[in-house]
Amino acid sequence: MIPPKFEYFAPTSLQEAVSLLAGYGEEAKLLAGGQSLLALMKLRLASPKYLIDLGRIGDxxxxxxxxxxxxxxxxxxxxxxxxxxxxxxxxxxxxxxxxxxxxxxxxxxxxxxxxxxxxxxxxxxxxxxxxxxxxxxxxxxxxxxxxxxxxxxxxxxxxxxxxxxxxxxxxxxVLNGQKTAYLKSAPRPSDFAVVGVAVRLQAGQNGTCEEIAIGITGVTDRAYRAKGVEKALKGKKLEPQAVQEAASTVTQGVEVNENIHASRNLRAHLARLFVARAIQAAR
Ligand SMILES: Cc1cc2nc3c(=O)[nH]c(=O)nc-3n(C[C@H](O)[C@H](O)[C@H](O)COP(=O)(O)OP(=O)(O)OC[C@H]3O[C@@H](n4cnc5c(N)ncnc54)[C@H](O)[C@@H]3O)c2cc1C
CATH class of the missing domain: 3.30.465.10 (Uridine Diphospho-n-acetylenolpyruvylglucosamine Reductase; domain 3)
Incomplete structure (x- = not known):
């Protein structure tokens, strides 16, 4: 597919890019790696009149x-x-x-x-x-x-x-001694996440959760922090039972997506499963 016509700019400084964007307003789009925008343009889901390529701004x-x-x-x-x-x-x-x-x-x-x-x-x-x-x-x-x-x-x-x-x-x-993991459930390894879970964890010597932060993607209309899970685990020993119980709250208060890759129930189930797995992986 060929995208609609557009005027192309390749500024070499951030200042120039800011001026171009301010000048052309909502009719302009910034281009970075093009891995989402060019696909949208070729499908004619986006048709910016002006394309401002950030690629020549070295700094x-x-x-x-x-x-x-x-x-x-x-x-x-x-x-x-x-x-x-x-x-x-x-x-x-x-x-x-x-x-x-x-x-x-x-x-x-x-x-x-x-x-x-x-x-x-x-x-x-x-x-x-x-x-x-x-x-x-x-x-x-x-x-x-x-x-x-x-x-x-x-x-x-x-x-x-x-x-x-x-x-x-x-x-x-800088993560001084904090442990991390990212786990993703997707139809194939190179596909978008049905569920993706990022964990940052500070565990004490006796396995107590001192600090935890969990980012979730793929589940609803935007990536979000699993605050309920974090709250349930802080100060607790990271035993499998406690982790599973905490993980079961990950979709509380969230409208879970449904599409050809996963029903609402399957996606919520995967979110619980992958939160528990990602916490154990980070440990
Ligand atoms: C086949 C395929 C598989 C993919 N699989 C995955 C995957 O598994 N996981 C995943 O996360 N992504 C995946 N992607 C998407 C990929 O990660 C895109 O690169 C990313 O979403 C967009 O980054 P980009 O640099 O290519 O941005 P672009 O496509 O150039 O721009 C994307 C949007 O962001 C805006 N933009 C870009 N840079 C800036 C900036 N600095 N400031 C303000 N606005 C800006 C643009 O105007 C545009 O609206 C996949 C893409 C393809 C084509």
Missing amino acids: LNYIREEGGRIAIGALTTYSQIKRSHLLQSKCALLPQTATWVGDVQIRNRGTLGGSLAHADPAGDMPAAILALDAELKAVGPQGQRWIQAEEFFLTTFTTALAPDEILTEIRVP
């Missing part, structure tokens, strides 16, 4: 430690995240999660910023970003602001970014 692609946190440029690809020694040693949840995204071609082009801004309710990275309590930097004509991960995902394909803002950086913590 949006980095992974570095800064002030006790790790800063990741929005244009950093899944493959770069997967291979990063800094992330593997200090924030392994991101490489663990990136490994599960699509196949190698998608991971070589798709970007962390694009994945988060796109806010696919079955995208993998949003679950990890939530479990990490990440902070996201948005830059627009009014300047810059930071958005907490929990406030970022609003609903399907909708985030807290204003139409004239560009997501430029994601900051995640």
Whole structure:
């Protein structure tokens, strides 16, 4: 399929990209890795008149430690995240999660910023970003602001970014001794998640849960934090029975999706199962 005609811009600085986006407004779209947007354009589900390619803005692609946190440029690809020694040693949840995204071609082009801004309710990275309590930097004509991960995902394909803002950086913590895991249930390994669960866990020597954060994807209209499960486990011993009981609350208060891949009941069942498994995997 061929997309409708559009005018193409390739700014070389963030300032230039911000000006173009402000100038063309809602008729313009930012292009990062193109792994979602180009498919939507070819299917004619999106037909922006102006395409602003972020790919030539070199200073949006980095992974570095800064002030006790790790800063990741929005244009950093899944493959770069997967291979990063800094992330593997200090924030392994991101490489663990990136490994599960699509196949190698998608991971070589798709970007962390694009994945988060796109806010696919079955995208993998949003679950990890939530479990990490990440902070996201948005830059627009009014300047810059930071958005907490929990406030970022609003609903399907909708985030807290204003139409004239560009997501430029994601900051995640250095995980001193905390354990992590990402598990995903999908029809095939390269498919979107039916259910995806990201866990960050601080367990005491006697197996007590000192701190836990759980990000869920694939289950409802957006990725969310399983606060009920976290509350039920904090301060408790992570015995299988306690974990299972806590995991059983994961879809409470959530409208569970239903589609050709899983009925509502199956998806809720998988969510409970994968929460329990991901907690044990993190331990
Ligand atoms: C065959 C296939 C399989 C896939 N499998 C998976 C999978 O298993 N798991 C998964 O999570 N994803 C999967 N994806 C989607 C993939 O992860 C996309 O790369 C990702 O969703 C979008 O990132 P991108 O960099 O390609 O963004 P683009 O496609 O370029 O852009 C996506 C949207 O985000 C906006 N945007 C991009 N960057 C920014 C920015 N910095 N600031 C503000 N807005 C921005 C764009 O305007 C656009 O609306 C798959 C895609 C394909 C084609």
